[in-house]
Amino acid sequence: MASGKPNPARKPEGTEDLYGASMRAWVRMREVAGRVFGAWGYDPVETPAMEQLDVFVHGLGQATDVVRKEMFRAITSTNLATVIAEGGEGTLKASRRLALRPEGTAGFVRAAIEHTFVPQGASCVKSWYAGPMFRGERVQKGRLRQFHQIGAECLGSDDPALDAELIIMLMDFYRALGLPEGALRLRLNSMGDSACRPAYRELVRGFLLEHKGELCEECVARADTNPLRAFDCKNEGCQRVMSAAPASADHLCGDCAEHYAKVKARLDEAGIAYEEDPTLVRGLDYYTRTVFEVEALTGMGSQAAIGGGGRYDGLVELEGGKPTPGLGFAVGFERILIALEALGVELGGEEPPCVYVASAGHEPELENAVFRACLALRREGVRTERDYQNRSLKSQFKQADKAHAALCVVVGSDELAAGEATLRDMATHEQTPVALDALAREVARRFAALTAPGERGE
Ligand SMILES: [Zn+2]
Ligand SMILES: [Zn+2]
DSSP: OOOSOOOOOOOTOOOOOOOOHHHHHHHHHHHHHOOOHHTTTOEEEEOOOOEEEHHHHHHHHHSSHHHHHHHEEOOHHHHHHHHHHHTSGGSSGGGEEEEEEOSHHHHHHHHHHHHTSTTTOOOOOEEEEEEEOOOOOOTTTTTTEEEEEEEEESSSSSOOOHHHHHHHHHHHHHHTTTTTTGEEEEEEEOOOOOOTTTHHHHHHHHHHHHGGGOOOHHHHHHHOOEEEEEEEEOHHHHHHTTTTOOOGGOOHHHHHHHHHHHHHHHHHHHTOOOEOTTTOSSSSOOEEEEEEEEESSSSSTTTOOOEEEETTTTTTHHHHSSOEEEEEEEEEOOOOOOOHHHOOOSSSOOOEEEEEEESSOHHHHHHHHHHHHHHHHHTOOOOOOOSSOOOOOHHHHHHHHHEEEEEEEOOOOOHHHHTTTEEEEEEOOOOEEEGGGGHHHHHHHHHHHHOOOSSOOO
């Protein structure tokens, strides 16, 4: 072992530290989500960042890239020792095979089943969540290994009004963040259900086999495993071929066609613009009927999607629950930030303003007065800063500017003797005396007046 200080560690590849503006942006995005989603009756929920591996295997499907290649597995040292000694993960009980969540829906559905969120005959449950997700992907712009998502889920009804409302709510959310509808493209499709999808799947399979020669190896293999995945292929040649493939919306059964028509009618009524896109087939097995994706039109490069979701009427059963229709979406925090940046919108904004309490000297009675003034102001709910490093008054004023102080309370010996302090407006440099016994109330009032109207508008 080398002696001396260890080298400082670096954050893992594909992760970010959130602090300053990026942390304020994350807090702000969750606030907007809570406000917008709350109006639609969605309540916050939080599930663990890790689940039993089977939750994702059942929900996402063993064959998906996420499960096969991108899952971060979680294992305790004891379990790791067992795996090594006994030769393989199969020696662990299912309850000990854990993974970090690659997305939020499967864990939410697991919780909904475990706690019976939707008892027989109950109305639907609407929830939203925000938190980190984990995928062992190749790192690039807009693709992290630990990223943040905000999502909403609704269980308990197949009413097409819910599909439309969920999409309208999502577009409201983007707008409240500073992404107007004109900056976005909403793509919409219906993937059918268990009544009509099998026949459609066969059609696509036949189509793939007819075009074998023009497709990548993986898509040829998909013909037998999961033909619809060929729509997701990144290969340009495959995309060209698939643009001429049979469209699911043209092969819906009566019920699915009616459902899809009602979703579109509601979106029209709400004035939400959308493009029907037959090639939109979301990459996860559990989607049925409505699927949608939102792309930002500028600044995103190849990673334009900033959110998407759909209906997953079969998922609760896949996770071992009673048949329960459901739907949801997820949006990516980091991707939305990139989209906002391209439009010149700073979601994090400036550091919040404060009141700074400065002292003209370091005598004990002045120290006491500073402490008491800060205490009173903070208990009044005013963000208050002060010096802790014996700075000169001039240097304290500089600190006050750095801390975005709107007002500065200056405590000096003469004023203190008269039961007063000086209140300095940091913008106008105007100074007024203020009585110490009314300080907190008076300063809080003036601070509110100075900062409230200029607060970030929407
Ligand atoms: Zn392909
Ligand atoms: Zn159908």
